[in-house]
Amino acid sequence: MEKKILITGGSSGIGEGLARHFYNKRWQVLVTGRNTEKLSKLAVEMPGLHVLPYDSQLENQEEKLFQFVSQEWGGKLDVLVNNAGHVELTPI
Numbered sequence: 001m002e003k004k005i006l007i008t009g010g011s012s013g014i015g016e017g018l019a020r021h022f023y024n025k026r027w028q029v030l031v032t033g034r035n036t037e038k039l040s041k042l043a044v045e046m047p048g049l050h051v052l053p054y055d056s057q058l059e060n061q062e063e064k065l066f067q068f069v070s071q072e073w074g075g076k077l078d079v080l081v082n083n084a085g086h087v088e089l090t091p092i
Contacts, residue, residue, distance in 0.1 A: 004028045004077050006069065008054065009084030011038035018081055023049055028073070032065065032084070056084060 004027065010019045011033030019031045023046050032054035033039055039051040052068055054061050069077055 002026065002028050003079070004030070004073050005079040005081065006030045006032070006065075006077055007081045007083055008032045010081075011035045011042065011051075015081070015083040016042065018083070019049065020046070027078075030068065030073075054084075 003022075005022050007015050007019050007022075007029065009015045010031035012035070015031070015033070016038075019029050019042065023029050028048075028050070029046075030050040030052060031039065031042060032052045034053065034055045036053045039053060043049050043051045050068075050072070052065065054065060056062075069075060
């Protein structure tokens with residue numbers, strides 16, 4: 001049975017590295033992120049990788065994610081890596 005992992009903020013950096021790792025282990029991987037260009041590039045590089053543009057600051061984003069996991073994966077998720085974050089720096 002294939003395991004399923006959701007990685008938020010996975011279009012670059014640590015999230016991307018985790019996505020590649022689990023993809024190579026033949027897990028079903030869903031990557032979310034705000035950068036649609038980077039997500040598209042990952043989807044081309046890793047056929048079968050699921051990507052979903054996601055910006056937590058926009059409305060209905062959680063519903064869109066919930067719908068994917070419910071409908072495409074039958075509501076089953078083995079691992080969640082909540083890697084998304086927003087840092088706002090204020091000049092001193």
